[in-house]
Amino acid sequence: MSFPLLTVTAAVPAVGAVLTAAVPAARRTAAKWLALLFSLATLALAVLVAVRFEPGGARYQLTESHAWIPDFGVRYELGVDGIGVALIALTALLIPFVIGAGWHDADPLETSSSRWRPTQGFFALILAVEAMVVISFEATDVFLFYIFFEAMLIPMYFLIGGFGDRAHAGTDENAAAQRSYAAVKFLLYNLVGGLIMLAAVIGLYVVAGNFSLQEITAARAAGTLDMATNTERLLFLGFFFAFAVKAPLWPLHTWLPNAMGESTAPVAVLITAVVDKVGTFAMLRFCLGLFPDASKWATPAILVLALISIVYGALVAVGQRDIKRLVAYASISHFGFIIMGIFAMTSQGQSGATLYMVNHGLSTAALMLVAGFLISRRGSRLIADYGGVQKVAPVLAGTFLIGGLATLSLPGLAPFVSEFLVLVGTFARYPVIGIIATIGIVLAALYTLVLYQRTMTGPVKEEVRTMPDLRLREVLVVAPLIVLLIALGVYPKPLTEIVNPAVEQTMSDVHQKDPKPEVAVEAKNGEAAK
Numbered sequence: 001m002s003f004p005l006l007t008v009t010a011a012v013p014a015v016g017a018v019l020t021a022a023v024p025a026a027r028r029t030a031a032k033w034l035a036l037l038f039s040l041a042t043l044a045l046a047v048l049v050a051v052r053f054e055p056g057g058a059r060y061q062l063t064e065s066h067a068w069i070p071d072f073g074v075r076y077e078l079g080v081d082g083i084g085v086a087l088i089a090l091t092a093l094l095i096p097f098v099i100g101a102g103w104h105d106a107d108p109l110e111t112s113s114s115r116w117r118p119t120q121g122f123f124a125l126i127l128a129v130e131a132m133v134v135i136s137f138e139a140t141d142v143f144l145f146y147i148f149f150e151a152m153l154i155p156m157y158f159l160i161g162g163f164g165d166r167a168h169a170g171t172d173e174n175a176a177a178q179r180s181y182a183a184v185k186f187l188l189y190n191l192v193g194g195l196i197m198l199a200a201v202i203g204l205y206v207v208a209g210n211f212s213l214q215e216i217t218a219a220r221a222a223g224t225l226d227m228a229t230n231t232e233r234l235l236f237l238g239f240f241f242a243f244a245v246k247a248p249l250w251p252l253h254t255w256l257p258n259a260m261g262e263s264t265a266p267v268a269v270l271i272t273a274v275v276d277k278v279g280t281f282a283m284l285r286f287c288l289g290l291f292p293d294a295s296k297w298a299t300p301a302i303l304v305l306a307l308i309s310i311v312y313g314a315l316v317a318v319g320q321r322d323i324k325r326l327v328a329y330a331s332i333s334h335f336g337f338i339i340m341g342i343f344a345m346t347s348q349g350q351s352g353a354t355l356y357m358v359n360h361g362l363s364t365a366a367l368m369l370v371a372g373f374l375i376s377r378r379g380s381r382l383i384a385d386y387g388g389v390q391k392v393a394p395v396l397a398g399t400f401l402i403g404g405l406a407t408l409s410l411p412g413l414a415p416f417v418s419e420f421l422v423l424v425g426t427f428a429r430y431p432v433i434g435i436i437a438t439i440g441i442v443l444a445a446l447y448t449l450v451l452y453q454r455t456m457t458g459p460v461k462e463e464v465r466t467m468p469d470l471r472l473r474e475v476l477v478v479a480p481l482i483v484l485l486i487a488l489g490v491y492p493k494p495l496t497e498i499v500n501p502a503v504e505q506t507m508s509d510v511h512q513k514d515p516k517p518e519v520a521v522e523a524k525n526g527e528a529a530k
Helices: 005-021 028-052 082-101 119-138 142-151 153-162 175-208 213-222 229-246 255-262 265-275 277-290 292-318 323-343 347-378 394-407 414-429 431-437 439-456 472-490 493-509
Strands: 061-069 074-080
Touching: 005 028, 005 061, 005 074, 005 082, 005 119, 028 061, 028 082, 028 119, 074 082, 074 119, 074 142, 074 213, 082 119, 082 265, 082 277, 082 347, 082 472, 082 493, 119 142, 119 153, 119 265, 119 277, 142 153, 142 175, 142 277, 153 175, 153 265, 175 213, 175 229, 175 255, 213 277, 229 277, 229 292, 255 265, 255 323, 265 277, 265 323, 265 347, 277 292, 277 323, 277 347, 277 493, 292 323, 292 431, 292 439, 323 347, 323 394, 323 414, 323 431, 323 439, 347 394, 347 414, 347 472, 347 493, 394 414, 394 439, 394 472, 414 431, 414 472, 431 439
Parallel strands: none
Antiparallel strands: 061 074
């Protein structure tokens, strides 16, 4: 029996969560270091998964399969393709930075109403989310995936509702109510999506007789499983609705600005850079893999929704006065690009969408974490409360600028490559959609540069005059993200080599080929060359 690497990769943060939660309340620092240690161990295992994965090999590798609930056809089945490997690596990479950035976010409040915040619980919940996200990227049994797709809502609910933005803690009487509202809204939206998906999961079992992704796709390819057209479309819509809520896609997006605005900056990164990627990943793996014909049927409507997300999210971001809500609406716009690339049904679009998931995670983490450091110093999320920060904290301003430039997909930084591929892939099949989507690029430049100008340049406001620059811990959190954004912007080949074979197999699932350019080249004799 081979070593169960995928199981261990998901189990290590789960064990870390239990042990961290068990640390005595008086040993808060020990709990932090223990959580960081387990997150680094998970990162080492994720690197090992990437090293052992062979891009030219079988579609799903490092597979594990064991009987779980045989009476209902449920198996414990794991396997990774190139897309799963990339997203597991992203998740494992970001969690140590999330823990480092949130090192003091769960410390006791120094106010008259102070109470002991459950420091151990904060870091244990982060590790629990990591474990559930990792196994979601590994699961090839639909029912197994569904369990962890839903279970991750529980620790996220407590992270949002129990550990709010310290900029308001102890100063705003409505802070607790706002956090509770954001947490409940997050939970309800995702639970509704999950319940609809559960009905579709049961329907899939009735039709296919099992939950194995590999068996169902193989049966469809062999022609031994024939779903009725209306049945396939209904099942597709059930799955897609849940993933669109998680992603989030307009008009199912309204929970995200509240959740990110009321969370600590590290938890906001956890939401949009890690958890939300499960939704877009599942569109590729399950929607296109299980329901190829229905995916093509729904493509025009989904592309329109994605286009609305791109333009709407960017427009609303331009008008935001709150730094964290601006980043949230920018993420809605970026997720529109990702979903557009997935359903463009071209290899460039889907490769770009997968790279976008990784690069958006890096760029949003860099920008949001630096924004969190900024907010913790001033005690305000309002853009108008800042000005001239670059004169008193140049390192903070510089890292904030690079994170912002990555968000607007500046050439030379990682998100540019993915956004370019998405637009090229979309234009090849849907030129009008591709052209309109470029509005999002212009608006991204507007909201990013205006944000930087209003917070970092101009006269130094009295309230920021004594603001300290980034400390060593904060530099260690942000610097690796900046390096990766530059490195993958200049040389994205390590990612594309892993991702592209999986994209080709996904294109094969939906029986799509890239459209050939129809360019007539005139020969010397005046006739069009063929």
